[in-house]
Amino acid sequence: MTARCLTHARWSTHVNAVRPGRAMRDWLVDAMSLTQKLGARSGQFRVQRLRQARGLCLRDEHEIAGLPRRLKVQEREVLLRCDGRPVVFAHTIVPLDASAADWPFFGTLGERSLGTTLFGDPRVVRGGLQYARLPAQHPLTRRASRALEGQVFASPLFARRCLYQRNKGVLLVTEVFLPAIADLGSLPSQPHGRHNESTR
Template identity: 45%
Template sequence: MPHSLCKAAWMSHPQALASLLAADGELMRRTRSWLADPGSMTLKLKARTRDFSVRLLRQRPGAILADEYLALGVPARSRVVERDVILHCDGRPVVFGHTVLSTSSVKSDWPFFSKLGNTPLGANLFFDPLVGRSPIEYARLQSGHPLMRRIAAALPGEAIPAALYARRSLFSRRGGVLMVTDVFLPALAALMRADVRSM
């Protein structure tokens, strides 16, 4: 796999994705709105579904990805703790969530992290006064990106497009930093269409 395909071009403003979101007018504007929403994705989804659930795919030590280490401020070959989940609304997978943090900060700065299980991470991040958040970054992940390969492996029965939109940001607590990436799955479009119809 060429190294360039393992990295995404992360952008500092959702408008930078405008040329990639050119079709389907109002729905694409809604996609940008969802990408840029500074609130909790968990709460946003819960407000739009009868049955919200989290499927834990993995939570274990791993190697940091090629497009993550600079943003997280760690060496390129760092070992980190990874957590991958899929958020479901009414049984449909709508968001793939990926969290990464330094192994040294799990117990000291994020004591709840190891006990999350199928509990959404946002339930802790957005209600802890000690937690700060960096500006959101945006990207369009291509099929060769490691997170895209994980999505395909976790959802073998789903038709996954060649590219998916994603956002990420850093959360800090005391001296520890973790990065949360949300990848929008195809079924999320139905919730965004519902938003458009309700406007």
């Protein structure tokens, strides 16, 4: 296996490509707001901001974000916690050519939910979801591991991502589902005609 295979994810527009179990499939494709769904499955929901700064976009991000190559972007990474337990690691990038008018709230989110802002703004256009299973050496798997104090994951992590556009700016949200998500079970899904609210 090449180094590229170890650090890249194979993203697909169809969830069947990642072969999720029934409960995980519901988390991946559900049209319901992820913030709302997590809140409904826990007594306390919290967004824990890990970092927000400039950094190079990942090797499997620049194409979908419309960048000609790996370039610096604004990054935001958080853990979504239910009753104190981290269940989702979320990674968001915004290209540096986006203006303050495109994403006026991004720099001041703190530990507020990005998804609540995106979902409530009628000027935000949501793209289609993509799905992947992230190998152990993928940068997001490694970052999630560090955020969980070095936890080693027994199998590849399920992830999904969605590109958003507002005015001329784009924003890419990737959600990595952590093993503890299995303890939350699932809720009845809404019709899949609408895309979910991603929450970072």
